[in-house]
Amino acid sequence: MSGINDFAFKMATVNGTGSASANSLLMQAIFRMGIPVAGKNIFPSNIQGLPTWYEVRVSAHGYMARPAQVDLIVALNGTTLAKDIKTVRPGGYVMYDSSWPIPEAIKRADVTFLGVPFGDLAASAFERDRDRTLLRNIIYTGALGALLNIDHEIISEMLREKFAKKKSLLDANAKAIQMGWDYALEHFECPLPFHLEKMDETKDKVIIDGNTACGLGAVYAGATVGAWYPITPSTSLMEAFKAFCEKYRVDKETGLRKFCILQAEDELAAAGITIGAGWAGARSFTNTSGPGISLMQEFLGLAYYTEIPGVFFDVQRAGPSTGMPTRTQQADLMMLAYASHGDTKHLIVFPANPYECFTLTVEAFDLAERFQTPVFVASDLDIGMNDWMVPRFEWDENYVADRGKVLSAEELAALPKFSRYLDKDGDGIAARTLPGGDAKGAYFVRGSSHDEHAAYTEDSDAYVKVVDRIKRKIENAAKAVPAPLFVRNPGAEIGLVTLGSCDAAVREAMDRLKEQGFHVDFMRIRGFPFDTCVQQFLAEHEVNFIIEQNRDGQLRSLLAIETGIPRDAMVAVLDYSGMPLTAKSVVDAVTAHFAGVDA
Amino acid sequence: MTSIQKPQFRHPGLPKNALGYTRRDYEGAMSTLCAGCGHDSVTAALIQAFWELDLPPNRAAKMSGIGCSSKTTAYFMKGSHGFNSVHGRMPSVTSGAAAANRGLTYIGISGDGDSLSIGMGQLCHAIRRNVRMLYVIENNGVYGLTKGQFSASADIGSTSKKGEANVQPPIDPALLALSLGATFVARSFSGDKSQLVPILKAGLVHDGFALIDVISPCVSFNDHEGSTKSYRFTREHEVEMTEVDFVPIRHEITTKDTDSAVTAVQMHDGTVMRFRKTHEGYDPTDREQAYLHVRECTKRGEVATGLLYIERGGADMHAVARTVERPLAELTVAELCPGKGALEKLMDSYR
Numbered sequence: 004m005s006g007i008n009d010f011a012f013k014m015a016t017v018n019g020t021g022s023a024s025a026n027s028l029l030m031q032a033i034f035r036m037g038i039p040v041a042g043k044n045i046f047p048s049n050i051q052g053l054p055t056w057y058e059v060r061v062s063a064h065g066y067m068a069r070p071a072q073v074d075l076i077v078a079l080n081g082t083t084l085a086k087d088i089k090t091v092r093p094g095g096y097v098m099y100d101s102s103w104p105i106p107e108a109i110k111r112a113d114v115t116f117l118g119v120p121f122g123d124l125a126a127s128a129f130e131r132d133r134d135r136t137l138l139r140n141i142i143y144t145g146a147l148g149a150l151l152n153i154d155h156e157i158i159s160e161m162l163r164e165k166f167a168k169k170k171s172l173l174d175a176n177a178k179a180i181q182m183g184w185d186y187a188l189e190h191f192e193c194p195l196p197f198h199l200e201k202m203d204e205t206k207d208k209v210i211i212d213g214n215t216a217c218g219l220g221a222v223y224a225g226a227t228v229g230a231w232y233p234i235t236p237s238t239s240l241m242e243a244f245k246a247f248c249e250k251y252r253v254d255k256e257t258g259l260r261k262f263c264i265l266q267a268e269d270e271l272a273a274a275g276i277t278i279g280a281g282w283a284g285a286r287s288f289t290n291t292s293g294p295g296i297s298l299m300q301e302f303l304g305l306a307y308y309t310e311i312p313g314v315f316f317d318v319q320r321a322g323p324s325t326g327m328p329t330r331t332q333q334a335d336l337m338m339l340a341y342a343s344h345g346d347t348k349h350l351i352v353f354p355a356n357p358y359e360c361f362t363l364t365v366e367a368f369d370l371a372e373r374f375q376t377p378v379f380v381a382s383d384l385d386i387g388m389n390d391w392m393v394p395r396f397e398w399d400e401n402y403v404a405d406r407g408k409v410l411s412a413e414e415l416a417a418l419p420k421f422s423r424y425l426d427k428d429g430d431g432i433a434a435r436t437l438p439g440g441d442a443k444g445a446y447f448v449r450g451s452s453h454d455e456h457a458a459y460t461e462d463s464d465a466y467v468k469v470v471d472r473i474k475r476k477i478e479n480a481a482k483a484v485p486a487p488l489f490v491r492n493p494g495a496e497i498g499l500v501t502l503g504s505c506d507a508a509v510r511e512a513m514d515r516l517k518e519q520g521f522h523v524d525f526m527r528i529r530g531f532p533f534d535t536c537v538q539q540f541l542a543e544h545e546v547n548f549i550i551e552q553n554r555d556g557q558l559r560s561l562l563a564i565e566t567g568i569p570r571d572a573m574v575a576v577l578d579y580s581g582m583p584l585t586a587k588s589v590v591d592a593v594t595a596h597f598a599g600v601d602a
Numbered sequence: 603m604t605s606i607q608k609p610q611f612r613h614p615g616l617p618k619n620a621l622g623y624t625r626r627d628y629e630g631a632m633s634t635l636c637a638g639c640g641h642d643s644v645t646a647a648l649i650q651a652f653w654e655l656d657l658p659p660n661r662a663a664k665m666s667g668i669g670c671s672s673k674t675t676a677y678f679m680k681g682s683h684g685f686n687s688v689h690g691r692m693p694s695v696t697s698g699a700a701a702a703n704r705g706l707t708y709i710g711i712s713g714d715g716d717s718l719s720i721g722m723g724q725l726c727h728a729i730r731r732n733v734r735m736l737y738v739i740e741n742n743g744v745y746g747l748t749k750g751q752f753s754a755s756a757d758i759g760s761t762s763k764k765g766e767a768n769v770q771p772p773i774d775p776a777l778l779a780l781s782l783g784a785t786f787v788a789r790s791f792s793g794d795k796s797q798l799v800p801i802l803k804a805g806l807v808h809d810g811f812a813l814i815d816v817i818s819p820c821v822s823f824n825d826h827e828g829s830t831k832s833y834r835f836t837r838e839h840e841v842e843m844t845e846v847d848f849v850p851i852r853h854e855i856t857t858k859d860t861d862s863a864v865t866a867v868q869m870h871d872g873t874v875m876r877f878r879k880t881h882e883g884y885d886p887t888d889r890e891q892a893y894l895h896v897r898e899c900t901k902r903g904e905v906a907t908g909l910l911y912i913e914r915g916g917a918d919m920h921a922v923a924r925t926v927e928r929p930l931a932e933l934t935v936a937e938l939c940p941g942k943g944a945l946e947k948l949m950d951s952y953r
């Protein structure tokens with residue numbers, strides 16, 4: 004099971020005590036040793052005081068999903084200690100602060116306790132209270148370094164990079180690392196049976212979170228107007244966009260900026276700003292989470308019906324209502340697909356990791372302008388806020404943005420008459436004009452019923468003509484949104500269907516299932532509306548498991564509605580605990596299903 | 603609601619402005635409002651103001667929400683793009699459009715329901731953001747389009763058509779704008795074109811958010827005895843604070859400069875606006891005093907009109923955001939994309 008470069012450990016600490024930097028230091032050090040690594044921050048909706056965990060998975064095979072259990076825990080939060088001790092696998096280790104005794108009642112005989120007097124060590128070495136709290140985390144980093152066989156030189160190098168300009172901090176951190184390291188070497192058998200050994204598997208990789216990747220994608224796609232209202236877990240997306248714009252989009256001479264970020268009064272306004280800017284010809288976007296999308300409904304219908312582009316990032320969190328703001332879920336699928344009153348259907352792209360956050364964000368801007376409609380980027384907290392190891396992002400210098408059908412002055416002049424909603428090319432997409440151009444191209448945007456010439460109408464035929472064309476346009480988009488990703492095994496009769504951040508866990512589950520003799524095919528949905536190949540895949544398999552992170556099987560329902568395959572003919576595999584999916588829960592669900600069938 | 607077909611004919615002798623356009627060229631689709639609706643008079647005043655200002659229609663954008671008032675953007679300047687958005691949300695759509703293209707003249711038309719109830723938050727924040735735009739509230743004290751319910755601007759005691767008296771205190775958009783720091787605040791009356799047109803012109807060239815509250819009676823639901831937003835009531839209770847005389851600089855200044863009651867304000871485009879204090883002791887450049895005066899009028903049951911407050915527009919949305927002069931919508935993706943080399947370099951920092 005666990006062994007060299009194949010194990011997981013977690014840190015249980017108190018929010019606001021500075022453990023985040025220690026944890027990312029650990030993760031990055033492992034990454035620099037060339038070993039695949041994934042980190043999951045399980046944090047509270049709180050600024051200070053509530054419990055927080057950071058899980059690190061090391062996997063020579065490159066499995067990046069959340070581990071089902073951990074081999075070692077650094078248990079530094081008194082309030083969760085009893086519970087935390089229970090989460091370690093039998094035969095695992097608990098590292099704790101031995102400055103205080105652990106109550107006998109919560110000890111376990113089947114795990115090894117590694118006591119390190121973190122509190123006493125920190126108190127003996129550092130003067131100020133704040134330093135004692137912060138550097139305690141660095142001391143456990145040092146102890147783990149010795150126990151897990153982390154390359155000491157890599158840690159030192161990282162500290163030198165981080166504190167290049169602050170000698171006193173560098174010294175304090177280096178000292179703390181050494182204290183932990185020496186203590187572990189002296190008191191425990193180092194390294195532990197499971198530990199790290201250098202590999203060469205991370206050369207072409209980076210460690211990045213999805214929100215940063217989306218923000219960067221928006222910069223590369225040429226977005227200039229960003230509107231938002233702060234909400235976890237989407238806030239860091241706009242912060243990233245802003246930071247990248249400040250780096251790449253400020254005129255060196257004048258200091259003037261080629262972007263405009265507006266922090267709106269609420270998400271309704273953020274949607275309005277996005278749509279206003281899209282109408283005026285800029286690439287515009289807004290980033291939010293479920294509650295914000297709920298507020299944007301009316302505007303989304305307006306943009307759909309008046310055919311105005313805009314990119315809407317939904318970094319999903321656990322609902323309903325305020326729900327669990329710092330936990331992950333994929334529970335907005337239905338709302339996104341048919342947002343707003345009346346008949347609507349929206350384009351959605353589903354990135355599975357930060358790499359796709361970057362590429363699909365660029366695609367989303369192209370799709371929005373090509374189809375003149377809102378496009379959702381449906382990310383989630385796990386993708387958006389956790390550090391993922393993914394391939395380095397690349398940029399194709401030959402990329403040409405698809406700005407859609409916007410009439411040039413010459414094209415407009417050549418027309419006998421401009422009709423905004425007239426389908427001249429038969430593809431359902433009517434050419435638009437931008438405000439500021441020639442008066443001949445002027446038209447009136449209205450959310451009320453309009454004919455092909457954008458004139459108000461209550462004539463049923465004229466109304467139907469326009470809404471039917473929009474329907475056709477959106478149907479055609481099924482071929483243009485990102486295609487599903489397939490992994491096929493000849494002869495497989497079982498289909499595993501999933502989307503977004505479930506990807507890693509489901510792929511890992513495929514390997515485990517194969518070991519147990521189950522041959523499965525895999526389809527990861529990456530776009531909505533579904534192309535015909537989605538229906539084909541479902542039809543080809545005896546049993547389809549639809550694996551997703553919500554209570555009601557929203558992807559399964561969407562598949563049923565859109566493909567006509569009966570909902571109950573597909574098996575729902577659901578995890579809506581708010582935690583990233585594990586391979587184990589998928590394997591268990593599949594095996595339990597067949598055990599039930601056999602019985 | 604009725605719509606009356608107007609005869610379409612072009613009088614060869616119609617006067618032309620500097621762009622060679624007649625007033626007709628600033629008209630739009632046929633109005634479908636009730637005959638006698640105040641909003642149609644505001645539309646007529648807007649047409650006059652655009653024509654006199656030589657505004658190129660294609661360089662303007664007409665923005666509105668939902669309501670009888672918001673419909674009127676279709677009834678003027680057919681050569682401009684128009685955006686009839688959703689109820690109460692025109693300010694955010696305009697903010698976005700202005701962010702994308704700062705080169706256009708934005709004309710926002712709203713109603714008292716659109717601006718003071720459902721869209722109150724958006725109005726306040728557009729003022730705070732200081733979006734450069736003309737913002738006209740066609741204020742009739744009722745929701746016209748939904749058939750006459752009281753709006754948030756209805757005065758206490760004002761009665762509905764069925765005789766029911768309003769009991770909730772009104773929101774005065776002028777006082778609201780003054781308290782939020784708006785740099786141009788005016789009030790006028792749809793029945794007083796000679797006052798309204800110069801105010802609209804001044805608002806159009808103001809280099810910041812310009813709010814004009816126009817009392818615009820609803821003949822179908824709020825023009826009866828007992829209403830405080832009727833033609834008659836407004837005519838009888840209107841008290842003009844300042845009279846605006848808008849003079850594009852290229853024209854000769856005709857009023858005697860010796861007149862001590864006349865103050866001249868230079869607008870950002872070089873034009874000069876002069877106003878004459880018609881009310882003893884009123885100073886439209888003193889925000890606190892203006893606020894008090896308007897409040898006093900309201901207490902006396904009077905309607906304070908004219909230019910209520912003005913200062914230079916200050917830092918608008920783009921000045922605050924420090925955006926480039928060129929409209930963002932005109933920048934190409936190729937210009938905006940940092941490119942391959944930058945990405946390669948950046949990726950090294952994520953290791």
Ligand SMILES: Cc1ncc(C[n+]2csc(CCOP(=O)(O)OP(=O)(O)O)c2C)c(N)n1
Pocket residue numbers: 668669670671672689712713714715716717740742744745746747748753
């Ligand atoms: C979300 C929403 N709620 C309600 C309505 C119905 N509605 C249309 S116009 C209007 C009131 C308009 O009042 P006002 O802005 O004063 O315009 P007026 O018709 O008086 O000019 C209402 C409530 C709507 N269009 N949208």
Ligand code: SF4
Pocket residue numbers: 603634635636638639640641670671742746747819820821822823
């Ligand atoms: S209902 Fe009132 S506001 Fe609406 S058009 Fe008729 S008169 Fe005007």
Ligand SMILES: [Mg+2]
Pocket residue numbers: 669713714715740741742743744745746753
């Ligand atoms: Mg009204």
